Amino acid sequence: MAIKEQYRICQTTGLRVYKSAENLIKANAVVAVVFLLVGGIFGIMVALTRWKAVHLLPADWFYLALTAHGINLLVVWIIFFEIAVLYFASSVLLGCRLATPKIAWAGFALMLIGALITNVAVLQGNSSVMFTSYVPLKADPSFYAGVILFAVGALVGCFVFFGTLVIAKQEKTYEGSVPLVTFGATVAAIIAVFTIASGAIILIPTFLWSIGYVNHLDTLMYRTVWWAFGHSSQQINVAAHISIWYLISAVTLGAKPLSEKVSRGAFLLYILFLQLASAHHLLVDPGISSEWKIFNTSYAIYLAVLGSMIHGLTVPGSMEAAQRKKGYTNGLFEWLRKCPWGNPAFSGMFISLILFGFLGGISGVVMGVEQINLIIHNTIYVPGHFHATVVAGTTLAFMAVTYLLVPLIFQRELILPWFAKIQPYVFGLGVAGISVFMMGAGTLGVPRRHWDISQADAVLPYDFPGAANLMMGLNGMSAVLAGLGGAIFIVVVVGSILFGKKIASSNEPVAAEEEATVVSEYGSEEHPNIPGTLILVAVFFTSFVLYYFVNWKYLAEVWPLR
Amino acid sequence: MSVSPPKNKIWWNEPVPKSELMWVIIAFVWGLIMFFMMVYWHAYGEQNLSNEAYRITAEDFSAKTQTMVDKYTVREESGYPVVHPPVGEDVYLIARLWQWWPILELEKGKSYRLHLSSLDWMHGFSLQPVNINLQIHPDYEMVITITPTTSGEFGIVCNEYCGIGHHQMLGRMYVVDNEGT
Ligand code: HEM
Ligand SMILES: [Cu+2]
Ligand SMILES: [Cu+2]
Numbered sequence: 184m185a186i187k188e189q190y191r192i193c194q195t196t197g198l199r200v201y202k203s204a205e206n207l208i209k210a211n212a213v214v215a216v217v218f219l220l221v222g223g224i225f226g227i228m229v230a231l232t233r234w235k236a237v238h239l240l241p242a243d244w245f246y247l248a249l250t251a252h253g254i255n256l257l258v259v260w261i262i263f264f265e266i267a268v269l270y271f272a273s274s275v276l277l278g279c280r281l282a283t284p285k286i287a288w289a290g291f292a293l294m295l296i297g298a299l300i301t302n303v304a305v306l307q308g309n310s311s312v313m314f315t316s317y318v319p320l321k322a323d324p325s326f327y328a329g330v331i332l333f334a335v336g337a338l339v340g341c342f343v344f345f346g347t348l349v350i351a352k353q354e355k356t357y358e359g360s361v362p363l364v365t366f367g368a369t370v371a372a373i374i375a376v377f378t379i380a381s382g383a384i385i386l387i388p389t390f391l392w393s394i395g396y397v398n399h400l401d402t403l404m405y406r407t408v409w410w411a412f413g414h415s416s417q418q419i420n421v422a423a424h425i426s427i428w429y430l431i432s433a434v435t436l437g438a439k440p441l442s443e444k445v446s447r448g449a450f451l452l453y454i455l456f457l458q459l460a461s462a463h464h465l466l467v468d469p470g471i472s473s474e475w476k477i478f479n480t481s482y483a484i485y486l487a488v489l490g491s492m493i494h495g496l497t498v499p500g501s502m503e504a505a506q507r508k509k510g511y512t513n514g515l516f517e518w519l520r521k522c523p524w525g526n527p528a529f530s531g532m533f534i535s536l537i538l539f540g541f542l543g544g545i546s547g548v549v550m551g552v553e554q555i556n557l558i559i560h561n562t563i564y565v566p567g568h569f570h571a572t573v574v575a576g577t578t579l580a581f582m583a584v585t586y587l588l589v590p591l592i593f594q595r596e597l598i599l600p601w602f603a604k605i606q607p608y609v610f611g612l613g614v615a616g617i618s619v620f621m622m623g624a625g626t627l628g629v630p631r632r633h634w635d636i637s638q639a640d641a642v643l644p645y646d647f648p649g650a651a652n653l654m655m656g657l658n659g660m661s662a663v664l665a666g667l668g669g670a671i672f673i674v675v676v677v678g679s680i681l682f683g684k685k686i687a688s689s690n691e692p693v694a695a696e697e698e699a700t701v702v703s704e705y706g707s708e709e710h711p712n713i714p715g716t717l718i719l720v721a722v723f724f725t726s727f728v729l730y731y732f733v734n735w736k737y738l739a740e741v742w743p744l745r
Numbered sequence: 746m747s748v749s750p751p752k753n754k755i756w757w758n759e760p761v762p763k764s765e766l767m768w769v770i771i772a773f774v775w776g777l778i779m780f781f782m783m784v785y786w787h788a789y790g791e792q793n794l795s796n797e798a799y800r801i802t803a804e805d806f807s808a809k810t811q812t813m814v815d816k817y818t819v820r821e822e823s824g825y826p827v828v829h830p831p832v833g834e835d836v837y838l839i840a841r842l843w844q845w846w847p848i849l850e851l852e853k854g855k856s857y858r859l860h861l862s863s864l865d866w867m868h869g870f871s872l873q874p875v876n877i878n879l880q881i882h883p884d885y886e887m888v889i890t891i892t893p894t895t896s897g898e899f900g901i902v903c904n905e906y907c908g909i910g911h912h913q914m915l916g917r918m919y920v921v922d923n924e925g926t
Contacts, residue, residue, distance in 0.1 A: 243909055276748055313906055319866055319883070320908065359754040363747040402867055402882045429747035439746045443756035445765050446747075468880045469798035469861075469887035477783045485776030492772040496765060501747070553783050554792055560878040561869045561904040628876045630869065630904030634912040641915040642823050643848075645873055645900025711762050720768060724775075731779070735786075741875050743791035744891045 190280075191688045193591050196434065200592065203284035204274035208267045208592050210291055211340075212585065213680070215263035218298065219578075220673050222255030227666040230617065234659025235637060235652050242634045246311040249632060253314035254305065257573065258333065258416075259298045264581045265371065265423050266294070266340040271588070272368035272426065273347035279356040282346030290339030293332050301329030313632060315409060318389060318400045327390035331383070338379045341372045363440050363447065364433070367426030370450045371419045378419060382412035403470055410461035420573060421491065422453055424535065424580035428498045431532040431583055435523055438505040441711050446497050452490035466556035476553050488548055495540050496720050504711040515715045531583025531607035538611060539576030542618050543568060545727050549734050558738055563633075564625020571618040574665075579611060582672050589676060595683030603675045610668025616661025624654035626737070794879075794889065801886040803864040810837035814847050822848060827919070835860060838901075838916075840868035840881045842908060845901045845916025853896045853920050862886045869905030872918065878904060893920040 190201040225248045231239040232248075240248060274281045281287060303325070304310040310322035348369065351357060361369070385408040391397045429446070432438035440446045462479030465471055481488075506518030523529045546568040550559045559565065586603065589595055597603050629636055629651050636651065638644045753759060761769075787793055813836065818826040829850040830836050836857050839846045841864040851857055861870060863883040870879040875895070879887065901916035 242912065246906070246909065246911075311909075317867055317905075320906075357750050359750045360756065362749050363751075401884070403885060406880075433746040433748045437746060441765055442759060442761050443751045443753075444759060445761055445769065465880075467794055467878060469882060469885040472796050473787060473793070477780070481776070481780045481783070484780045489769070489772050489776055492775075493765075493769060496768045500765070548779070552779070554786050554790060554794070557792060557794060557878060558876045560880065561871065562876075562878060626876075628871060628873045628902070630871055630902050632906040632911070633902075633904065636912075638912065638915055641913045642844075643825070643900070643915045643917045645902060645915055645917075648874065711764075713764055717764055724771070728775075735782070738792050739790070741792055741877055742891055742894050744877065744889050745791070745793050745795055 194687075194689060196591060198275050198591070199278035200275055201280045203287075204270050204281040205592055207281065207284065207287050207291065208270050208275075208588070211263050211267035211270070212588060212592075214291075214295060215260050215267065215581075216585075216673060216676060218255045218259040218263065219669070221302075222252050222260055223666060223669045225249075225252035225255065227662055230659050230662030232634065233636075234656050234662075236656060237659060238635070243308065243311070245634045246313075246632075247305060247308055250311045250313050251302065251305045254301060254330075255298075256578075257314055258330070261420060261573070261577060261581075262333070262337050262416075263294065263298075265375075265419060266291070266337065267588075268423055268427065268581075268584070269340060269344040269368055269372055270347075271592075272365045272430075273344050273351065275592075276362055276365050277347070277351040277357050279347060279351035279354060282343050282350050286339060287343040290336040290343065293336030293339065295336075297329045297331070297333030297336060299329070300325050300332065304329060315413065316389065317409070318392065318402060318405045321393055324390060324393040327386050327393055331386050331390060334379045334382050334386070337375065341375050341379075344368070344372050360443075363443060364426045364430045366447055367422055367429065367450050370453055371422035371426065373454055374415055374422060375419045378412055378415040381408060381415065385409045385412060403468060406465060406468065407461065410464040414461040414463060417569075417573065418453055418487075420577040422450065424539070424577045425450075425491075425494050425498070427580045427584045428494070428532055428536055429501070431528050431580075431587065432498060432502045432505070434587055435526060435529040435532075436502050436505045437509075438501040441497050441500050441504060441713070445493060449490040449493035449497070452486050452493075456487040456490075463551045463556075466551075466553050467560045473553065480551050480553055485548075488544075491540075491544060495536075495544070495723060496716060498536060499719055500711065500713045500716040503713045503716045507712060515718060518715060525604050526586075527603045527607050528583045528586040530604075531579050531586065531611075534607050534611035535576055535579040535583060538571055538579070538615055538618070540723055541726060542615065542622075543571030543573075543576050545730050546622060547572060548727075549731055552731075552734070555734050555738050557744075558734075558741060559625060561631055562625035563621045563629045563631045566631050567618050567621030567623075567625055570614060570621065575611065575614040575618060579607065579614065582610065583607065585672075585676055589679050589683065590686055593680050593683075594686040594688055595679045596686060597675060598678045598683050599675050602671050606668055606671045606675065608668075609671060610665055613661050613663070613665025613668050617658050617665055620654045620658035620661060624651050624658065627651040627654065629655065795887075797888040799886045799888070800884060801862055803862075803883065806837070806860075806862045806886060807839060807864060809860070810839050810846070813837050818847070819850065822917075825917075830857070833857070837861075838870075839864060840870065840903070840914075841865050843903070843910035843914035845870075845903070845914065848917045848919065850919040850921060851893050853893050853922050855923070856890050856892045858888055858890050860886055860888050866907045867905050868903050868907050868914065871902040871904040873900040873902055875899060880905065896920040896922050 231237045304323045310326040312320040312322040511518040511521045817830045819829045826847040832855040837860045868881045899918040903914035
């Protein structure tokens with residue numbers, strides 16, 4: 184007990200919150216939300232440009248906005264928030280002080296400076312290279328330098344997280360194994376270290392090339408290594424938002440894992456297999472053998488998909504078990520009807536779970552099939568897919584958990600509760616729209632990252648079918664809805680932090696928690712009874728199988744090639 | 746709860762509930778099916794990307810294309826040569842900022858070895874409305890054998906962002922019904 188540090192005890196959850204961790208969680212979450220706002224505005228502009236009737240931006244601005252949108256959301260918003268989640272899952276959940284807060288602040292500063300440098304480079308207009316920055320497209324050197332600084336800062340955050348785990352163990356702030364949520368966060372952090380290493384391997388030479396120290400970079404090598412970074416970073420997101428699903432079901436319903444072994448095993452599959460998936464992005468590239476593609480794109484026989492499918496049962500299953508223990512046992516779905524649908528943390532989490540599974544998960548596996556990728560690669564189907572994963576899945580889960588962080592960490596009550604209540608529905612509907620309509624347009628061949636598919640000023644114009652323009656119009660409308668949902672989120676959260684009613688703090692321990700005792704021991708005697716979840720999972724599986732084979736049928740209709 | 750350490754310290758010895766175990770098995774088997782589906786399609790499906798590719802310089806690739814164009818151009822269109830190569834011949838298509846060059850005219854139901862490469866940046870070959878999409882790299886020559894099964898006029902869209910002219914990078918391909926052989 185070398186270091187004594189001030190902490191308080193949250194009066195609703197009984198969690199012990201240390202000052203150092205609290206401030207860092209606040210700072211990272213606030214900065215994340217600011218970048219969500221910036222990136223979101225660019226996103227709406229992009230979507231409105233791709234809506235033919237509006238066609239908002241001129242071409243050069245469109246590509247600039249698209250680059251800014253991708254960087255600020257996929258990289259800056261998500262990773263800042265993830266650092267907050269890591270600190271929360273270690274320090275707060277384990278009731279332990281944060282390791283080396285000063286170094287954590289240094290990491291925070293690096294990330295912030297990096298993000299600002301890259302943004303300045305993009306806004307100056309000479310770095311519209313998209314977040315993938317494929318060579319030989321060349322950005323301003325500061326673009327790469329900013330991303331590298333940002334990554335170093337994020338790596339520091341991961342090590343602070345590991346350090347905190349070590350301290351918690353040494354100072355015995357908990358007994359036995361770490362909670363499942365912390366375990367999931369650890370998986371995310373381990374994948375992050377691998378990811379950032381790949382990022383360094385590719386971005387440092389690219390930076391040197393941009394300032395003239397390296398004179399040639401092979402494009403295929405670039406794509407292979409870049410995606411070892413780019414795809415793995417998506418697995419950080421998956422591990423992080425699934426941990427949040429477990430976290431929110433625990434806090435709002437008192438849910439506990441059906442089986443610790445299975446849920447943890449599913450997380451472990453991510454560490455073991457997810458990295459292989461950079462192959463998803465290389466399926467129609469020359470010079471790579473089919474054997475390599477098949478093995479890698481399927482994560483070695485779909486073992487990481489297996490992990491996600493397991494969580495797809497265990498997360499709702501744990502909710503059902505908890506609800507049934509509380510007495511909601513009528514019929515198949517009383518447990519679900521009686522969930523706290525008016526609590527945005529819960530509804531956001533559940534919508535995230537459903538959209539991630541049905542839209543993001545299924546489409547992702549299908550487009551990752553070696554041959555089916557031929558009819559999908561680089562069409563706008565791809566952004567359709569990943570808005571279901573990274574926006575409906577990750578972003579919405581992060582929004583949902585923010586509704587818990589505001590009272591717990593910022594110690595403020597939510598303002599505008601009615602708006603908070605509808606926010607996940609508005610945002611969820613909008614994002615489901617952009618995902619579905621972009622996927623729809625993609626099956627009609629509409630390209631991604633493309634300013635004008637009507638190609639008025641091309642020498643050899645090609646007319647896309649009218650349905651494609653319709654889809655892009657519907658996409659634009661959904662974008663407005665999603666934008667509205669995003670705006671409500673920001674107003675409610677920022678407003679609550681600034682003006683919400685203060686919640687008194689205290690360091691009195693709270694009496695043993697009610698919820699935790701409602702759900703009694705799990706384990707051998709207690710066969711959890713989850714018929715409703717089994718039905719949901721059966722519906723999911725049926726949709727999956729049907730959609731999978733429908734796409735093989737589409738593929739069979741295109742020109743033969745070998 | 747999921748936010749607290751497992752109550753049962755030796756959680757790894759707890760038996761797995763039946764429903765979960767069943768789902769794990771189903772999901773695993775489904776993974777196997779999906780895996781072998783890709784292998785199966787290589788053996789019996791008609792749409793597979795060839796693994797044939799070579800390193801090539803931009804000069805060599807444009808020289809090869811030029812030879813084909815010189816030999817088999819049948820007409821001009823909007824400043825592009827329209828090339829109708831003999832059936833079974835190797836055909837070449839250049840991707841460059843911001844053109845697909847030349848216009849190819851192929852015969853329906855016949856197979857061609859199509860060579861694709863970029864002379865500068867990466868581009869995306871997207872044949873519409875057939876919807877075949879390929880990543881085209883500089884310094885790599887990709888060779889695929891295609892058999893057009895529908896005739897008419899087709900667009901080649903670029904779907905890899907390649908700078909400010911990206912959206913103007915369009916090409917064309919014609920497929921004509923056999924003129925008898
Ligand atoms: C209001 C919400 C949003 C809207 C309306 C929106 C809309 C769009 C649209 C229309 C595209 C362009 C597709 C193209 O032309 O290729 C796009 C691209 C993209 N979006 Fe979003 N988006 C939103 C939120 C997000 C969020 C929250 C994230 C990340 C967490 C995100 C990540 C991306 C990425 C990475 C791209 C690809 C950029 C590229 O191709 O380089 N978006 N988005
Ligand atoms: Cu191009
Ligand atoms: Cu292009």
